[in-house]
Amino acid sequence: MVYFKTRIYYTPYKFLVKGGVKMAKDMLDAIYKTEEQCSKREADAKAHASQKIEQSKQEAAKLISKARENAVNDADNLCRQAKAAGENDLKKAIGEAESRCNALSKTAEKNRSRVIKSAIEMLVG
Helix, strand or coil: CCCCCCCEEEECCEEEECCHHHHHHHHHHHHHHHHHHHHHHHHHHHHHHHHHHHHHHHHHHHHHHHHHHHHHHHHHHHHHHHHHHHHHHHHHHHHHHHHHHHHHHHHHHHHHHHHHHHHHHHHHC
């Protein structure tokens, strides 16, 4: 076994071990080094977070753009469907109006000669 001999000097600040100043300097150097590493890690984390924020903003912009495009496409499809339904309703209404007009024309044709005779009789006498 090896025994280390240290000398202890008593001072007003309790005691000082020979070589204690070097150990304290080494400890302070280690603390400064650790602080520098922490500062670097913090800076790296901020840079990484900044990159993530920018990337998230870009992805959000893409998603918003895609959502708008999808909404426009859906609206166009709904407009086309509404237009087609409206055209079908219009065709039905036109068909019904034409059939009613045809029915009125047929009725008028049947009654035309009688109406003319009645009008002549009223005028003549």
